[in-house]
Amino acid sequence: xxxxxxxxxxxxxxxxxxxxxxxxxxxxxxxxxxxxxxxxxxxxxxxxxxxxxxxxxxxxxxxxxxxxxxxxxxxxxxxxxxxxxxxxxxxxxxxxxxxxxxxxxxxxx
Numbered sequence: 001x002x003x004x005x006x007x008x009x010x011x012x013x014x015x016x017x018x019x020x021x022x023x024x025x026x027x028x029x030x031x032x033x034x035x036x037x038x039x040x041x042x043x044x045x046x047x048x049x050x051x052x053x054x055x056x057x058x059x060x061x062x063x064x065x066x067x068x069x070x071x072x073x074x075x076x077x078x079x080x081x082x083x084x085x086x087x088x089x090x091x092x093x094x095x096x097x098x099x100x101x102x103x104x105x106x107x108x109x
Contacts, residue, residue, distance in 0.1 A: 003026065003030075006026055007019065007022050007023045007026050008022075010022040010025065010026065033051055036051075037051050037052065037053050037078050038053070040053050040076065041053075045083075046083070047083050047084075047085045047086075048082075048083050048085070048086055049080055049081055049082045049083045049086055050080070050081050050083070051078065051079070051080050052078075052079050052081070053076045053077070053078060053079070054076065054077050054078075054079045055074065055075075055076055056074060056075050056076070056077055057074050058071055058072060058073055058074040059071070059072055060072075
């Protein structure tokens with residue numbers, strides 16, 4: 001789902017909310033999550049998941065093209081851990097519907 005699709009869905013579910021207001025709401029929420037993670041804080045959204053920052057230590061890496069090795073600096077990288085309800089979703093449900101639709105559209109022999 002794209003950001004624009006998320007905004008559209010929010011505007012559809014809340015008809016009193018103008019699309020521009022829905023867009024601004026999504027931007028504020030995402031900016032707050034990004035800023036908190038950048039500051040090293042953990043953002044937990046119950047029944048969805050948690051965003052956090054993970055420290056990666058400095059390490060030796062190799063450039064595959066030149067073969068040169070060098071020290072990659074320590075850095076902080078964002079992480080997302082899905083909550084139990086999100087983990088419990090069956091990823092095949094959507095795939096099965098697509099597969100059945102494509103089987104139905106096959107030419108009969």
